[in-house]
Amino acid sequence: MPGPTADTAGEQSTxxxxxxxTGVGRAGVVVLGGLVALGPLTTDLYLPALxxxxxxLHTTPAAAQxxxxxxxxxxxxxxxxxxxxxxxLGRRRPLLAGLVGYSAATLVCMLATxxxxxxxxxxxxxxxxxxxxVIGRAIARDRxxxxxxxxxxxxxxxxxxxxxxxxxxxxAQLMRFTSWRGTFGALLVLGLLLALFALLALRExxxxxxxxxxxxxxxxxxxxxxxxxxxxxxxxxTSSFGFGALFGYISGSSFVLQHVYGVTPQTxxxxxxxxxxxxxxxxxxxxxxxxxxxSARALMTAGLVGCTAGAVALVVTTGxxxxxxxxxxxxxxxxxxxxxxxxxxxxxxxxxMVEPPSxxxxxxxxxxxxxLCGAVVAPLSSLGGEPSAVVLGVVVLSCTALAWAAYLLLCxxxxxxx
Numbered sequence: 001m002p003g004p005t006a007d008t009a010g011e012q013s014t015x016x017x018x019x020x021x022t023g024v025g026r027a028g029v030v031v032l033g034g035l036v037a038l039g040p041l042t043t044d045l046y047l048p049a050l051x052x053x054x055x056x057l058h059t060t061p062a063a064a065q066x067x068x069x070x071x072x073x074x075x076x077x078x079x080x081x082x083x084x085x086x087x088x089l090g091r092r093r094p095l096l097a098g099l100v101g102y103s104a105a106t107l108v109c110m111l112a113t114x115x116x117x118x119x120x121x122x123x124x125x126x127x128x129x130x131x132x133x134v135i136g137r138a139i140a141r142d143r144x145x146x147x148x149x150x151x152x153x154x155x156x157x158x159x160x161x162x163x164x165x166x167x168x169x170x171x172a173q174l175m176r177f178t179s180w181r182g183t184f185g186a187l188l189v190l191g192l193l194l195a196l197f198a199l200l201a202l203r204e205x206x207x208x209x210x211x212x213x214x215x216x217x218x219x220x221x222x223x224x225x226x227x228x229x230x231x232x233x234x235x236x237x238t239s240s241f242g243f244g245a246l247f248g249y250i251s252g253s254s255f256v257l258q259h260v261y262g263v264t265p266q267t268x269x270x271x272x273x274x275x276x277x278x279x280x281x282x283x284x285x286x287x288x289x290x291x292x293x294x295s296a297r298a299l300m301t302a303g304l305v306g307c308t309a310g311a312v313a314l315v316v317t318t319g320x321x322x323x324x325x326x327x328x329x330x331x332x333x334x335x336x337x338x339x340x341x342x343x344x345x346x347x348x349x350x351x352x353m354v355e356p357p358s359x360x361x362x363x364x365x366x367x368x369x370x371x372l373c374g375a376v377v378a379p380l381s382s383l384g385g386e387p388s389a390v391v392l393g394v395v396v397l398s399c400t401a402l403a404w405a406a407y408l409l410l411c412x413x414x415x416x417x418x
Contacts, residue, residue: 027197027201030201031194031198031201032132032139032202034132035095035132035135035136035194035198036137038102038132038133038190038194039075039130039133041187041190042125042126042129042187043068043167043250045167045174045187046183046184047167047171048172048254048265048269049175049180049183050065050180050254051254051258051259052179052180053180056179056180057114057118059115061255061259062379063115064115065255065379066119066379067115068122068375068378069375069376069378069379070119070120070123070375071123071125071126072247072371072375072378073126073372074122074123074125074126074127074129074130075126075130075133075367075371076130076367076368076370076371076372078098078126078127078129078130078134079130079133079134079364079366079368079371080365080367081130082094082095082130082131082134082360083135083138083360083361083362083364084219084222084223084360084361084364085360086360087138087206087212087219087222087359088212090204090207090211091139091142091202091206092198092202092204095132095135095198095202096198096199098129098130098132099128099129099191099198100128100195101124102128102131103188103191103192104124104128105121105122105124105125105128106125106184106187106191107188108121108124108125109121109122109125110184125187130371132194134360135360135363137351137359137366138360139205140351141351141352141354141356141359141362141363142205151287151288151291166273169269169273170186171269172266172268172269174186175265211357212358219361222358223364226361226365229353230410231353231411231412233410234406234407234410234412235347235349235407235411236365236369237403237406237410238342238346238406238411239343239347239366240369240373240406241373241400241402242304242342242343242399242400243371243374244376245307245311245395245397245399245403246335246336246374247374247377247378248380248392248395248396249332249335249392249396251374251378251379252380252391252392253268256328256392257271257272257328260389261324261325261328261389263325274333275333278333278334278337278340279336279337279339279340281340282337282338282340282341283340284340285340286299286345287344296349299345300342300346300407300411300413301413302341303338303339303340303341303345304342304400307335307342307403308401310332310333310335310338311331311393311396311400312397313327313330313331313334314327314328314331314332314335314389314392314397315396318389318392318393319390319394335396342403350362350366351363351366373399380395
């Protein structure tokens with residue numbers, strides 16, 4: 001492993017070795033970025049089509065949002081499957097199997113004629129697509145230590161971060177020429193291309209002698225040991241509730257902006273992309289500059305303060321003073337930018353607490369928590385039967401408060417890590 005190992009708070013800096021020297025390769029970095037981007041693309045590409053999908057399948061906005069919940073539940077379950085599996089079998093084979101399954105499930109979604117079939121297809125799609133997300137993080141831990149993990153995640157995040165910016169725009173443009181089914185056709189093509197590129201460009205990063213054996217019992221012991229570490233558990237929960245706040249906006253923004261504020265699908269995609277620029281830009285700033293100059297505790301505290309400011313402003317400008325888009329958009333911009341500090345730092349700190357042979361299991365727990373929280377939050381912005389900017393703000397603020405509670409009670413940032 002290169003350089004000194006950071007403490008569990010991730011406060012020591014270590015230089016990131018080049019991609020070529022670690023066996024990942026520049027082509028591998030691009031592929032990993034695409035694999036991590038597959039999750040937000042799967043979620044965001046069809047967001048502009050949700051109102052049309054709702055009408056076409058003769059359902060309600062809240063029921064249509066359950067297809068998001070199904071996808072997120074699938075991603076959560078898939079990470080719990082593929083993470084430990086990659087610790088036992090290596091990273092490459094489970095990854096390729098997941099991509100093939102993703103393509104098959106996407107075809108089912110494209111052809112679905114009822115909401116239950118679409119929801120089932122979305123669950124399997126999310127489950128299989130989770131392989132890229134969880135194994136991508138595990139590969140990062142296989143090759144890097146400490147601050148270098150954040151820098152590597154920032155590198156693939158630059159690629160994957162374009163997904164939430166471009167996906168709604170692309171989805172809105174697809175809606176001009178095709179129906180909501182066309183968005184799934186685009187995802188099918190993407191899944192097949194990623195499977196081909198992963199086959200050609202990615203090498204194995206966990207050799208047989210470093211893999212974990214012992215079957216299910218050993219996997220459960222590993223997971224139990226990770227959950228028994230209160231600092232690790234606190235970082236997982238902080239990341240999970242932070243993602244819940246983020247997904248509270250993602251899942252409800254299509255209905256709130258189009259139904260409550262009356263914007264067009266094309267305008268919605270532009271606003272969504274603008275807010276996504278905040279999280280991508282701050283993530284890059286965090287990985288390439290902030291993480292090397294400030295302690296992890298300071299960055300996490302600043303990020304959570306920013307999330308709280310954005311969430312409070314969202315509630316105030318929608319529930320107390322109705323400022324319309326002039327209040328909604330700046331509040332969300334602050335929230336999204338702050339997530340660019342909270343999410344990568346909490347994930348990197350958690351990953352650096354484990355040895356590479358357990359990285360798949362640790363990555364799975366991170367993903368399980370975040371996507372389970374997202375799945376629960378997804379339909380909440382439409383409670384009461386109609387989309388509401390006020391309800392969306394309350395959901396975001398509640399998740400932010402829970403993230404604070406997890407960080408303070410379990411991570412205890414005022415204490416130096418052992």
